[in-house]
Amino acid sequence: VAAWCDRFTEECRRRGIRVTAQRTAVFRAVVQDPAHPTAETVHRRVLPHLGSMSLATVYRTLEFLVRTGLLHRVSTPQAISRFDAKVSPHHHLVCRSCGWMRDLEKADFDGVRLPRGRLAGFRAESLDVRVVGLCDACAQAPPAAGKRPSVIRKHLSRARRKDAPSKED
Amino acid sequence: VAAWCDRFTEECRRRGIRVTAQRTAVFRAVVQDPAHPTAETVHRRVLPHLGSMSLATVYRTLEFLVRTGLLHRVSTPQAISRFDAKVSPHHHLVCRSCGWMRDLEKADFDGVRLPRGRLAGFRAESLDVRVVGLCDACAQAPPAAGKRPSVIRKHLSRARRKDAPSKED
DNA sequence: GTCAGTGCAAATAATTTGCAGTCTT
DNA sequence: AAGACTGCAAATTATTTGCACTGAC
Numbered sequence: 001v002a003a004w005c006d007r008f009t010e011e012c013r014r015r016g017i018r019v020t021a022q023r024t025a026v027f028r029a030v031v032q033d034p035a036h037p038t039a040e041t042v043h044r045r046v047l048p049h050l051g052s053m054s055l056a057t058v059y060r061t062l063e064f065l066v067r068t069g070l071l072h073r074v075s076t077p078q079a080i081s082r083f084d085a086k087v088s089p090h091h092h093l094v095c096r097s098c099g100w101m102r103d104l105e106k107a108d109f110d111g112v113r114l115p116r117g118r119l120a121g122f123r124a125e126s127l128d129v130r131v132v133g134l135c136d137a138c139a140q141a142p143p144a145a146g147k148r149p150s151v152i153r154k155h156l157s158r159a160r161r162k163d164a165p166s167k168e169d
Numbered sequence: 170v171a172a173w174c175d176r177f178t179e180e181c182r183r184r185g186i187r188v189t190a191q192r193t194a195v196f197r198a199v200v201q202d203p204a205h206p207t208a209e210t211v212h213r214r215v216l217p218h219l220g221s222m223s224l225a226t227v228y229r230t231l232e233f234l235v236r237t238g239l240l241h242r243v244s245t246p247q248a249i250s251r252f253d254a255k256v257s258p259h260h261h262l263v264c265r266s267c268g269w270m271r272d273l274e275k276a277d278f279d280g281v282r283l284p285r286g287r288l289a290g291f292r293a294e295s296l297d298v299r300v301v302g303l304c305d306a307c308a309q310a311p312p313a314a315g316k317r318p319s320v321i322r323k324h325l326s327r328a329r330r331k332d333a334p335s336k337e338d
Numbered sequence: 339g340t341c342a343g344t345g346c347a348a349a350t351a352a353t354t355t356g357c358a359g360t361c362t363t
Numbered sequence: 364a365a366g367a368c369t370g371c372a373a374a375t376t377a378t379t380t381g382c383a384c385t386g387a388c
Contacts, residue, residue, distance in 0.1 A: 018362055018367060039353080054370045059353060061368090075244040079377085080352070093291055102291075108284035114300060115277035122262055122271075125302040131283060133294040187342065187387055208378080223345045228378060230343090248352085249377070 004031045004085065011070065025049050026061045027070065027085065036074055036082040036092075036101040074101065077132070091128060095135035104131065173200045173254065177239065186237065194218050195230045196239065196254065205243055205251040205261075205270040243270065246301070260297060264304035273300065 008027045012019045029045040030037060037045065043058045062083055065071040072084040074092065076099040084103075091104040109129045177196050181188045198214040199206060206214065212227045231252055234240040241253040243261065245268040253272075260273040278298045 016363095020362070020368065022369075052370090056354075056371075057369055060355090063354090073246060075246050075248060077242060077244050079244060079248045079250050081248050093288065093293075095291075096294070104284065104287060108287055109281060111280050112278060112298065115273065118273060118277055119262065119300070121305040122264075122300075123303040123308045124262075124300050125265070126300075128299050128301060129281065130297050130299065131288070131291075131293050131295075132297060134292040136290040139292045189343065189387070191344075221345085225346075225379075226344055229380095232379090233343095 001028075001031055004028075008070065015068070017068065021050060022046075022053055022057055023061055023065070025053070026058060027065065030062075030071055030083045031085040034102055036084050038080055038082050038099075042083070076101065089126060092130045094130050094132050095138055096132050097134055097138035100135045100137075104129070170197075170200055173197075180239065184237070190219055191215075191222055191226055192230055192234070194222070195227060196234060199231075199240055199252045200254040203271055205253050207249055207251050207268075211252070245270065258295060261299045262304075263299050263301050264307055265301050266303055266307035269304045269307075273298070 005024060005028050008024065009019055011017075012023070017023075025046045026042055028049075029042045033041065033045065039059050039062055040055070042062065043053065043055050046053050046058065062071065062073075062081075066073045066083070069087065070085075072087055074082050074084050076082055076094060077096045078099040080099060082099065082101060084101075086103060088106070090106045091109055093102045093104055094100070112127060112129060114124055114127060174193060174197050177193065178188055180186075181192070186192075194215040195211055197218075198211045202210065202214065208228050208231055209224070211231065212222065212224050215222050215227065231240065231242075231250075235242045235252070238256065239254075241256055243251050243253050245251055245263060246265045247268045249268060251268065251270060253270075255272060257275070259275045260278055262271040262273055263269070281296060281298060283293055283296060
């Protein structure tokens, strides 16, 4: 973990990217969280280390790091961006209910190959296998009576989302 | 295509779901568009047929159809929801730049299996292979000088998004 | 006739941005 | 010192919702 952050600093220096406390903190927050945090989760995690950091800067920094290739943006069924510090090829487990994610090793799907001939007119760059389902917590959670867990966004109020998506620390 | 709509009507009747012009139109719009339209694209496509339909109803209807299992919601790198009328297992091609999507047959990745033992504490339900890259149009598009195509949302202004994401009819 | 379904406009929620001040190189 | 980075608050954009009305069964 610390190694990643060192490599991060190196990489930035090498590219002439300024190394600020905020950038380092954001990068570390993503590295530390295997659940692939949202911008808001990153913000919350970064605050204790920096005293203060605006959410806007978190967004700007995440965006910046994605653009420079130091982070990846991953999409979830909730249509809320999450971020991944592992930029080498790998796959994902994703909870369709809360958006929680976890990495799967590339080796878990080593046999998967691009289907030749199916990709006419498309420039394929990467292949991502996602296993979709329910995470532990959501599988246990009461099915909410008659309601099915499909109305996604509105149930993830700012307050609640603080807990679910990033269980581990 | 027409067959799908018939099956749609049947299925609704059987379940006691009211069949309205709007629902039929929304369903057909999704069926007809292999690029997996966004809510707004659906809205635009539905207008000529109905004379008028509010965007709010489009959202409500899409949400409803997803909840009843008649449509699937698919996530994109842009964090904007897109919809898919093919509810049987299959895979996707997705453009990382404009969000355009296309189906890949299940057969294209038939060898893919869930990695046993890797899924402890996770209730896997489905497996989705996504080939990420650049669609024809985005691959041709000028790289915008020094800018990389990563600042996603802001470049997809309402006006522009009308064109790109749903090329085919 | 009844109640689900719809339109409209206002409310939310995630994300972006203008501007002025601060800090890295 | 120069220009990149940040904070704050306001702006955007996608999506949802309250309420009154209409239409499907």
